[in-house]
Amino acid sequence: MLPLQAPPEEDLIGTMISVADSNKNGFVEFEEFERVLDLKKSTRTCSSGGGGGIMEDAFRLMDKDGDGRLSLEDLKSFLTCAGLPATDEDVRAMIELGGGGGGLSFDALLKILGVN
16 A cells, blocks of 8 residues: 655645744744845846746746646635635635636736735
């Protein structure tokens, strides 16, 4: 019998959290989060349309079908994997906050996170 393994997304998220948690207290404080994302540089890059950076990599990870938009299913799946289960209503509200439509674009996600 094969041993059970976590899905690759969970492994990746766990690794990302371990890297970000520089004081190893089990939590990623804002300062640690900001340091990992290097928000000052990535904000200029992302908002100028240059792309790249960790934020864009995270977006691509969440965008399971690769259509450039985070659907309700994309967002809900990512939030659940990150240990932040959300209802469909919560996710719809996030999408509306980002401008609605058929899902969240990269720029809309930055707007919701307050990075853009």
